[in-house]
Amino acid sequence: MTADYPFPEPFGPEYVRPTSEGCPNCPCHTRRVCEAFQWLRAERPTYSDGTPYDKPCPCVRAAAEPVARTVMIELDGILRAVPAQYHRRGFLAGRMVTERIFSAESALLGECPVPVPMGLYRPKDGTDPRLIVIDSAGEKWVMGFTAQHSLQRYRITGWSAVENLPPPAAGCAGSRPRPHNSE
Ligand SMILES: [Zn+2]
Ligand SMILES: [Zn+2]
Secondary structure, eight states: OOOOOSSOOTTOSSOOOOSSOBOTTOSSSBHHHHHTTOTTTOOOOBOTTSOBOOSOOHHHHHHHSOEEEEEEEEETTEEEEEEEEEEOSSTTTTEEEEOSOEEEEETTTEEOSSOBOOEEEOOOTTOOGGGEEEBTTSOEEEEOOEEEETTEEEEEEEEOOOTTOOOBOTTSTTSOOOOTTOO
16 A cells, blocks of 8 residues: 555545544444444444445454353252353344253253353233342343253243253352352
8 A cells, every 4th residue: 555645635644533422442433323234224433545444343342252251040949150141133132042051842852962151131010020130230130941952842841950060150049158258
C-alpha cells in the first residue's frame, strides 16, 4: 500500500469516526453495534482513500466463541458448580449448555445410554423461581429438562454416574455447614 494520495485529504489522513461513541474493543464499530451484536446491519468505516476497512473485527470473533462459565445446579439435594458454555452466536445463541453430566430417561426407551448436557434458557416473567439458577457471571438461567440423544427425546432425571462430576458445592443439603468465608 502506498501513502500517496491523489489529492489533499481535507479531514486529515486518519479515518474520523462519526459522532457516536466507538466500541472500546475494536476500531471498526460503534459501542452500540457491538453491545447489541448488530454487525450485519452496521456499516464499516473506510480508510481515508475510500477502500473498505476489511480487517476482521475482534468483537465479532470473540462473540463467535462460546464463553466458559459455571452454573450452580441442585439435583437430588446435591448442589454442584457445573461447567457450561454460554453461546452468544450461532444456532445456540442466547443459550447455556452444560457438560454431559446428567442422566436422562424416556418413557418409551428407558434410560438414556449416555450422559446428556443440560440446556439452560433465559428466564421469562412467570418462570417458576424454583427452576432458576445463577451462573458465575451472576446471570439467571432456567434449567431445561429436555435432552436429546439419537433424535430421541429424554427427560433429565439426575446426576449421571460419570467420574468427572464436579464435587458437591459447599452449603448444600447433606454437606456439613461451613463457616462463611473460612480463612
Ligand atoms: Zn467492537
Ligand atoms: Zn468492530
